[in-house]
Amino acid sequence: MPIQLDPRLSLVASFVRQGSVLADIGTDHAYLPAYLVETGRCPRAVASDLRPGPLENAKETVMQAGLADSIDTVLSDGLDALPALCADDVVLAGMGGILIAELLSRAAWLKTPAVRIIAQPMSHAEDVRFWFYENGFTIDREACVFDKHRGYVALAAHYSGEKTVITPALPYGGLLFGQRDPAALRFLERQKARLQKRRDALLKAGSDPAEAQRLTAVLEDFERRMYP
Ligand SMILES: C[S@@+](CC[C@H](N)C(=O)[O-])C[C@H]1O[C@@H](n2cnc3c(N)ncnc32)[C@H](O)[C@@H]1O
Incomplete structure (x- = not known):
């Protein structure tokens, strides 16, 4: 059965560019990369997580979907174990904004105009925006969605070198x-x-x-x- 995404992950998926190689940081079940590769939006993906348990969930999803040739699963704290420029679109979804900002700050290669960062903070979205503004990123797009009365926001940004007046x-x-x-x-x-x-x-x-x-x-x- 094809992967179905909930409204929050559907919003995140809609921010991923057609044809981009995806890195999904904190992937847990790897539903997002599996959906995006299965539907042909992304030719390849890396699904990474800090903890072995969620990474096992990811491997299970990838195997069940028959996508092992297109999705690599990697144990990694943030982007630390990922090679520079391994992806065009980097997703950090379902984590707190303070953690997302910290993980972004440790991956210098994200300061590349061609790379799109897609963040979906569950809290403290202000810390993610502040990090983007302070570090020369331009936020290109934001949208939110409600599911069962809870609101979720997603942002897409790229490095432009421009400082925003905050x-x-x-x-x-x-x-x-x-x-x-x-x-x-x-x-x-x-x-x-x-x-x-x-x-x-x-x-x-x-x-x-x-x-x-x-x-x-x-x-x-x-x-x-x-x-x-
Ligand atoms: C709530 S799940 C979100 C899963 C999926 N991204 C989503 O949006 O539905 C958060 C995941 O982030 C992972 N995580 C937490 N800290 C992390 C870190 N420093 N680096 C990578 N993954 C992390 C957790 O292990 C967990 O699997």
Whole structure:
């Protein structure tokens, strides 16, 4: 039976370019590479994971799908064990944003304009955007999807060498700002509510006035960007 992806991984898959060699970091069951190779979007893929258990899951999927000639499975902490330029499109999905930013920072070869990075952070998307902006990457595309009331965001970026001017709210919304699609608006509203809740808790506790002030500036900028 062909691999079926859930809405979150379908969104990630839609960001992968036709004909690209894929590296899927933190692949677990390797559903994404198996789907992309099976459907002909990618001719080849590397599916890697930090832990032997998930990598066994990946091998099982690859074997069952009869894709062992096209998908390599590699045990690796982030991209550490992957050769430079082994892929055109590099996916880091289903992990926290802080971890994704750390894994990206250890792979210097990603600073190549031809390489597309596709990130799908489960939390702290602001850390991923901030890392891209700070390190000369341009975010080309962002979209979100809801599944069972939970929102997911995916971003695609490439190295351009350009530094982005980072306004207070930009890392919290990125290219979602200005989108009128209902999923993006819902995602941003939730992000704003989380920021407000954190700021209000800090104000009430009086524990970290500098952070409360920073969050107030983020919220003001957020409002301007969301409803220009
Ligand atoms: C929740 S699963 C996500 C699987 C798949 N990418 C997805 O989006 O559905 C997270 C996977 O990341 C792997 N992982 C965590 N830290 C990692 C690291 N430093 N390097 C590579 N993989 C890692 C875990 O072992 C786990 O299999």
